[in-house]
Structures are given as structure tokens and as C-alpha cells.
Amino acid sequence: MQEFIKNVIPSEMKNMRIEIDEFIELYNEEKCELVDIRVPLETKVWQVNFGLKIPANELPERLNELPKDKLIVVACPKADRSNMARTWLATQGYEVKYLSGGLLGLMDSLKGGMAKKIKI
């Protein structure tokens, strides 16, 4: 974590997060996996019908569910908890980014006919 923090420099910032359009592109090419890290009560209210659902606090026990050969994209409603989970996964050696704009941004960009943009 200490090293991690010291390496946060301006040119590295964009490597921490992924924009929604780029995420959709990579997801369609099967080059990334989405991980919804919301808590169970939140996922009960509304679900994303693709990607994995692993609450942030269960990540340490469920690491084996994450594909090793894809970019991991973590997401929460906005971007605070996903950023935290990204930091943790990065310390575990994963290639990982958090979804800029969050799940709310993703749902917003998949409105109406745009929903067809993502290959499920």
C-alpha cells in the first residue's frame, strides 16, 4: 500500500479507472470481467444481468472466482467503494480498474436501444 500510494502520479491516474465506453468495448471483446461489489441488499433491489456479483467484503474469500486472464473492472453505484476494492485487488496482483461513472453511469448509458451495445 505504501509503494502503491507513492506511485500515484499524474500519468498513472488514467490507469486506475476505465471509462464506460471503453469498458463496453472490452467486455464485448471478452477482454474484461465486470465485478459488482455492492452488498447483497443492494443487489436485491436491482441487478446487473452480466458480470459477477461479489460484495466487497467477500472479495478476500472469493478471489478464486475472478478470471486471471482478463482485466477486472470493479463497480459500485458511483466510484468510492469500487476504488477501494480496486486498490485492494491491485495489492493482490490483479490487473484491475474501477468503472468511472459507476453502475449508475453504466445503466444510464445503456438506456433504450443503447442496451444492445453490450453483448450478454
Next chain:
Amino acid sequence: MPTKTEVFDEYLKTFDYQERKDMKIQLPEFFELYAKGEAQLIDIRFNEEYEAWHIGFGDHIPLNELPDRLSEIDKSKMIVTMCPHYDRAEIARLYLKLNGFNARYLTNGLLGVVEYLRGDKAKDYIDKIKG
């Protein structure tokens, strides 16, 4: 002594609804605590960003200098981290939290502060904190 990774593992495993709330602070609550001298505000942006513009109160410690400058942080206060929005502020908050500080990130960010403190509000607040 648990290793840093173990501390982080433990923090993540115990992350619950309460912590989800406790990790952040909203502007009105922050302004009040800061005016009472109970909070330390840290702008964690890069030096170039700070040079371009900054607000007239609080401290500046770039995120990547935090590990070497922990001695400048007051353990007796609530530490409020801030960046333009809140992504980097959250990283700083997490780092400080894992190092034993009582830290929160400012949800509205610097942009929220300057949006809020306009005109009379700026005058009133600066008068208040300068006593």
C-alpha cells in the same frame, strides 16, 4: 504486528453499512467541524494542480507524498481528504484509515466546496474560521 496486507484484508472483510457511511463526510458537517477546530482538511492533489488553484484554508499534501508526511497529520482530529471530485480523496482516506487515522473523504470534493462557498457564503465562512 499484522502486516499491512493483513490490516487491509481485515478492513475489507469488516466493511459494512456503518463503515460505508463513516468513510465519507458531507459539506455542512465538514464546515461545522472544521470551524470548531475538530477537523484537518487535506487537499491531496498533485503540486501542479495546487499551484494552478487552491482554496484559502486547509493543508496540502500530495497523495504520493502522504506516506512520508504522516507526521504533519493531527491524530487527535478527524482527517478530511479532498480532491476535485472524490476518487483520489478516497485512496488517501483509505491509506490514512489503514494507518490508524480517523479519516473521511469529502463527498462533494473541492469543486463542491467552491460551488458552495460563493459570495456571502464565502465571506461568512472565512470570517467564521478566521475568528
